[in-house]
Amino acid sequence: METERKVFNLSAGCNETIIREGIAQNLLPTLAPLKVGLVGVIGSPYEYLLRRMSLGQFEIDRSNLVIDRESVTMVLTVNDNDAYLNGTVSGKLTKHPKFLEFGINGKDRWTPKDLGQFLKMNRSFFPSIEANRGLVTVLKSFTATVNNIYEKEQKDNGSFKDNYSGIVSTNVPPVFSIKIPIFKGTPAVDIEVELIPVVDGRDIYFSLCSPAAMQLFEETRDKVIDEQIVFIRAIAPDLAIIEK
Secondary structure, three states, rough: HHHHOOOOOOOOOOOOOOOOOOOOOOOOOOOOOOOOOOEEOOOHHHHHHHHHHHOOOOHHHHOOOEOOOOOOOOEEEEEEEEEEEEEEEEEOEEOOHHHHHHHHOOOOOOOOOHHHHHHEEEEEHOOOOHHHHHHHHHHOOOOOOEEEEEEEEEEOOOOOEEEEEEEEEEEOOOOEEEOOOOOOOOOOOOEEEEEEEEEEEEEEOOOOOHHHHHHHHHHHHHHHHHHHHHHHHHHHHOEEEEEO
């Protein structure tokens, strides 16, 4: 029986040659594909589709987008029927950290001194340095008058009146204006903020309230989601979009 002869060309300086027969051993372990799990701003699902759809990483007819308007979230799931290849890209419209720091429409209560110091360090959000300086000066030289009125009346027929009320007068203006982004990833907007005095015994605090900011939140929520749906439909008309 004739023996098959194989010729190998060795490079110069080669001192050792290993010859393996049969199926070559896989020297690296086979791992499951890495799943996509991204979280970003509200436009993240659109951005992912725009950049990755043409690469063939997923099948658009095996993907879906779930929208929750109450929590202002959009979750894109790709390859939704494949346990190894599926992944998610989440987008959420969240309030801007600086807006939250002001505590507008929240439960935060400020002492006049603390509020004055905070506004002083955030004067870039005011329409002018003068407007900021004037409000800070008033807060740091805060004065207030609280007039308590107690009214009690008892009639012969059993009717009665028992009222306790207070009137607070301060040297602080009732409103001020700032320009601040309400949501992450959106431009700054002009809003009016009301200074609401809160009496607690002998102490007076301020809470910050803005009906304009609340209105913008409600209007922006649906507007932004509807815009994203239009963008995604334009590049992925076959994608299943489901609203919760």
